[in-house]
Amino acid sequence: MTTPNTRAPAEAHAPTGNPWHTLVAVAFGVMMVGLDGTIVAVANPAIGAGLGASMDQLQWVLHGYLLGLAAFLVTAGRLGDRFGHRRTYTVGLVGFVATSVVIALAPTVAALVALRVLQGIFGALLIPAAMGLLRTSFPPEKLGRAFGAASALISTATAAGPFVGGVLVDTFGWEAVFLVNLPVGILAFALGLRLLPPNRATDSSTRTDPLGIVLIGLSMFGLVRALVEGPHRGWADPAAALPLGGALLAGAVFVWWQRSTDHPLLPLELFANRTLSIGAVLMICMAIGLMGTLFYATFYLQDVRGLAPAQAGLVLLPMTAMMAVTSPLAGRVLDRASLAAPTVLGLLAAAAGVFLLSRLEQDTAVLSMTGAFALLGAGLGAVMTGATAAIVGSAPVRLAGVASALQQAAMQLGGSLGTALLGAMMAADAVSGTDPAVFMDGLGRAFTLAAAVLLAAAVPALFLRRRTPVDQVV
Template sequence: MTSQTTIDKAPPPQDPAPAPAKGLRGHPWLTLFSVAIGVMMVALDGTIVAIANPAIQKDLGASLADVQWITNGYLLALAVALITAGKLGDRFGHRQTFLIGIAGFAVASGAIGLSSEISLVIAFRVLQGLFGALLMPAALGLLRATFPAEKLNMAIGIWGMVIGASTAGGPIVGGLLVEHVSWQSVFFINVPVGIVALAFGLVILKDHRAQNAPRSFDIPGIVLLSGAMFAIVWGIIKAGEWGWDSPSTWAWLGASVVLFAVFAVWETKVKEPLIPLAMFRSVPLSAGVVLMVLMAIAFMGGLFFVTFFLQGVHGMSPVDSGLHLLPLTGMMIVSSPLAGVLITKFGPRVPLVGGMVATAAAMFGMTTLTAGTSTLMMSLWFGLLGLGLAPVMVGATEVIVGNAPMELSGVAGGLQQAAMQVGGALGTAVLGAIMSSKVSADFAGNWKEAGIPIPADPKLEEAAEFASVPAKELAKAGLEPPVIEKIGAVIHDTFVSGMHLAFTVAGVVAVVAALVATLTKRGENADAAAGGAHI
């Protein structure tokens, strides 16, 4: 197959290097600006909705499970469809899939804002995820095809900066909109942004199709991979409800392993596979995928607890907690383009290793956070985390996309995003389980040591998992303020001890990721396009 030949022998790609653009259409930096608007919309939506969930629950009378599915439905659709969406871009052109994704995402967002039932909100969130899946790999495919090799890392650096800033800025924007407008505005804001992105895309984006792009679809491969991705993400999501020792959890995870195995066998038989397995003969590409998963486990899993720590233990509002994460956002904004420059000059290996070491140091540093930790100390660890994550997001993306053949750039982009989504879900679920077990182990002892004159309530143990003190409910039950204060201290102390263990595990994962990063190198196809030697 063409893809196997390209990877096994690594000849220069048959697609010519991008020609200098004349006028607006196809201009590299305007292309970056155009795709950044769309990517910002999707990345922002990943975290902005979390702030709106309580208001949605109250307004629509939703259950806790319903509210969880507002996020989980989006995550599932995104994770399942990303690689297939990348294939669609490779086949029909990344410009077309990007524009369809923009339009569909904006329409689905408007439909959510107009929904009066929680079932409709969840359904349109799934639709949002499907259209969002079209956007992300198409954006990378457009950048790969538009930018010359010597400037690609800088472009990906800015692209990563937009994703990081949007993800981290979601709680701030969401808090402002929910507090001062309505929860519907969190979704309505995507409509004008989508219109602007669509207008820029129609004028600026140029269609790029690789000469060797496959002309047929591997339908059985799509079904098998989608089923495998659904099974693993579903199993991870439901593990929090079923428990990690539940037969149901392991049945779904086992089903994902079986489906992945059948998919792998099928891909060796079909003429034009969805994912040519020869891609993974590239050690740097495989290492980049594993690195992206590990990075997301540490980052998404760790960040999940930070918001509860700030709002629960320190009593901050959603807006204030978002503002306290500005050092994280700011460092990602500043260091992402710089990471692109360093990676272009020195290759990705050293920045990736250094980034994961800094991430590990930040995670271990956050094991010192307590109710008395100052804003300055918190800012130090959050800033170090942003500094470490930036080169990893930029470098791992370059390693995965750059080591794939040009005709599979969309698939590689989908693979990169899918790895991040699976890693994020895995990090939240696994670290959440570790946190929960630690809380269960410590709560009764902490309650006894505090000398509280009433038996420990299991509901208060559940509250400790979220650092939430139900002060009003305790007061209504007739408890005196000093007793309520002691209960609050137990809840916070128990949460913090569980959070510390979760951060320790996240730090260990980051150390493993640093070791994996030593296997990465610059994409061979990017080197060939630049006329450089293979590393």
């Protein structure tokens, strides 16, 4: 039996135009959002000096962006399905660039943080729409390559953020890490006008779910806020406990409401697809390995080894390069073979890379470090591609935006969770840089945990299976 809004005619979602043109068009927008998540980290000292901001205020320059992004992702994905991914992508792109320019002119740190939240919301519109465009533009037999290329762009931009940010801050000042989005955004907008396929909705008959939007926004906001505050203040502190309790409550009510309403924001039948559910878990584990390792490795390179931001970025470059190489290669394997093989191999390689990093000492040779970072990057690139294909490729085309939002939400939550979990393994004063020995002990424990998470994730990855969604064109 077929019920309204459950299936859509396959011909309504048939790919049109040249799909590689779509990939080129969204490339710069995707990279811009990925870059902005990490590029600001090295600019924080300069922002603090320029705006007279405290350390507590500066951490919200990053976390405000992540909160806006995480809280709005699923809603943004649903908007793309209803109103068209090209239109949603364009609105997100223009808003993201405009907000970036205004941030560079912010007179106070409070204004800067508020604008960063808004920037995150526009980023939430942009990324799921870009992935939705790829999902609806590429035929099934080429989706792996498309997701591999997109994963390479996102992971490369994310990992390159500290190096690019260091160069820009050293040369032009902190404002440059935001103003760089202007020329990139103009190029992305021009390419979009020329190369993107005509706007079309994939699920235009659905209605807006205002209560669902509020509930999932509150849940995501509270969860990320708790993950930000918990490692520093303690999980019993009201700053962490109250947001966590609110997130769990809002999440439970959200699930109940999605089961009750005729037009859910997030159709829960998506999770009946085992491959999609496993993909979401793998994306979280991948982000724990990527963002958690990147965060504390940066402290090690700068505070313990005494490297400048740009120099630290160069040491991390092998990880970036290998992610860029293995992601498209894994995509080709996904198109020709199974989802499980490259993903499992990637998890094993990434776990080995992080374990080698857990053995770092204060005077470890640079060559040994770069080898471990390269192995980590090679594995993470394959895992990101496999997990993305499992989530977005397994969902019906009509829900491409929602599935893309799930992929990004899992990545963002995994990044926050990774920082929190690895932070719990560090001693209270380990990240201050005042005691290198204490830091190194904590770093070893933290990276060992990250390796264990990646290794454990290889078990469910064995059960990944390619399934054809009900309205996928075959």
